[in-house]
Amino acid sequence: MRQGLLAGLVLAALSASGAFAQAPLRIGVMGGFSGVYADVTLGEVEAAQMAVDEVGGKVLGRPIEVLSADHQNKPDIGAAIARKWYDVDGVSMITGIDTSSVALAVRKIAQEKGRIDLNTAAGTVDLTGPACSATGAHWVFDTxxxxxxxxxxxxxxxxxxxxxxxxxxxxxxxxxxxxxxxxxxxxxxxxxxxxxxxxxxxxxxxxxxxxxxxxxxxxxxxxxxxxxxxxxxxxxxxxxxxxxxxxxxxxxxxxxxxxxxxxxxxxxxxxxxxxDLNDETRAWTAKFRKLRDKLPNMNIAGTYSATLHYLKAVQAAGTDEPKAVMAKMRELPVNDMMTKNGKLREDGRLVRDxxxxxxxxxxxxxxxxxxxxxxxxxxxxxxxxxxxxxxxxxxxx
Structure with a gap:
């Protein structure tokens, strides 16, 4: 009885002190960081971190952490990483996810868990077709x-x-x-x-x-x-x-x-x-190259864009609950150095120039x-x- 009372008092104290509110919001960046796609994906982690830094490193009073993993272009590895991130590590959103076969495997896990995946680097248009998801988006290009x-x-x-x-x-x-x-x-x-x-x-x-x-x-x-x-x-x-x-x-x-x-x-x-499209893209590229000295491509810029819009939506929704966040992501226009007045459709397609x-x-x-x-x-x-x-x-x- 005393143990239960003591546990309750500890929980109440933690709640009052805001300890629970400070649990980090975790974002996972997954890619084929070795192998045939390495040159086009390396830089996505730094781009996601740039978005985190842009919002001050916190959202709703919670520190933001960026995790990363190499799926090696193998669907089974990508699915296993996604499952662990969602179930064990408390990841709220996964982005990057190049390689279409991996993207489709990760999408299945995200749907099963009711979690968010924002694909910036895979091409298959099936992500907004038969494999579309209420908590998923296809951010940059498609076939x-x-x-x-x-x-x-x-x-x-x-x-x-x-x-x-x-x-x-x-x-x-x-x-x-x-x-x-x-x-x-x-x-x-x-x-x-x-x-x-x-x-x-x-x-x-x-x-x-x-x-x-x-x-x-x-x-x-x-x-x-x-x-x-x-x-x-x-x-x-x-x-x-x-x-x-x-x-x-x-x-x-x-x-x-x-x-x-x-x-x-x-x-x-x-x-x-x-x-080199305009002053904004040039300024952003200069910041990126201080973190990784390479020319950023659309996968890298897209990872920044998707992460930034997600964080804005979490702030606007007042929660990281997936469906509430996705509703805000669709409601808010996408505006950043890469995309102007972009619209996230119900099928998960970000419509942009x-x-x-x-x-x-x-x-x-x-x-x-x-x-x-x-x-x-x-x-x-x-x-x-x-x-x-x-x-x-x-x-x-």
Whole structure:
């Protein structure tokens, strides 16, 4: 009896002192920080920390902690990390989560637990389709937008025959599907495709098949180190010298830096962010580079954006309860250095402008980081798939 009374008095004292209120709000940043996607994901943790610092390191009187983990591009590892973070470590939100197969696995865990996942770095459009979630969001790009912006521009320019070189997993399959639809809608034809394993080092046989197709466009439905290696080897084989053109359907500024302008010049690509767009993006990039000296890409900027909007929503909701926070995230417009007046839809898609860029020629560049020229700004309602077409179970047409 006395023990119970003593325990009650201790709990009351802790409550009165605010000890419980000071329990940290934990955010998890998960990514493929080693392997084929390392160069495009390293920097996401620092970006999330920048958002935390921007709100003063606390929300609702609680200190904010950022956890990080490498899922190694393996869905089972990603799912295990998510389960531990949610169940054991008290993580309220997970972000980053590149690699589509991992993203879909983490989404299942988040749905099971009723927790928040804000995906900034995976491509599959299924995250706002069959795998949509009331407590999940897709923040930066997806395969539909990449196919729609880059694919439409190239197809409308008279490139009516395409050959797909596709990474053999969920992301590559989704991107090939979406590009094929765009090319066909613009009167073109995909004359063939070949699948390659993720992280392959030798693209010679795949590129020779693409070259033999005589297609005007060889479209790379892959990402990270796979895209870089494919372009390098295509350049070595002289494929583009014969009149065929490469289309990098998902390419990052970090990839262009890795390739160099002499190799990447002329490539058309779609991104949601570029460091040199305006004074805000330049100022943010300068702050980021004090933490990690590399050019930030859209994955990195997106992790900052998603984390900042989440923290603003927690503050506005007065709680970190997932559904209340998600309601605020949808209610509040997304405004930061990357996104202006963005709107988070019911299916989890953040609707924001996308940009069509062309990689500069060396003669056009004013410095090593001056890599893009802006070709077009595509409003979000034109770039992304209409919500009614996504087959998201949350949406009643």
């Amino acid at each position: 539909y937008a990449l196919a729609n912006v880059t694919g439409s521009a190239l197809a409308k320019a008279g490139n009516d025959t395409w050959y797909m070189l596709t990474a053999d997993y969920a992301f590559g399959h989704a991107l090939e599907r979406d590009v094929t639809a765009v090319v066909t809608a613009n009167g073109g034809k995909v004359v063939g495709s070949v699948k390659h394993p993720i992280s392959t080092q030798d693209f010679s046989s795949f590129l020779l098949q693409a070259q033999a197709s005589k297609a005007k466009i060889i479209a790379l439905a892959n990402a990270g180190g796979d895209t870089v290696n494919a372009i390098k080897q295509a350049n070595e084989f002289g494929i583009t010298d014969s009149g065929q053109h490469l289309a990098a359907l998902l390419m990052f500024s970090t990839d262009v830096i890795s390739l160099s302008l002499p190799v990447a010049q002329g490539l058309m690509l779609t991104e949601a962010f570029y460091w 996308m940009y069509l860029f062309q990689v500069k020629k060396p003669s056009e560049s004013k410095g090593k980081d001056d890599i893009y020229k802006l070709i077009a700004t595509v409003p979000g309602d034109q770039a992304y798939r209409p919500m009614k077409d996504g087959n998201c179970p949350l949406i009643k047409n």
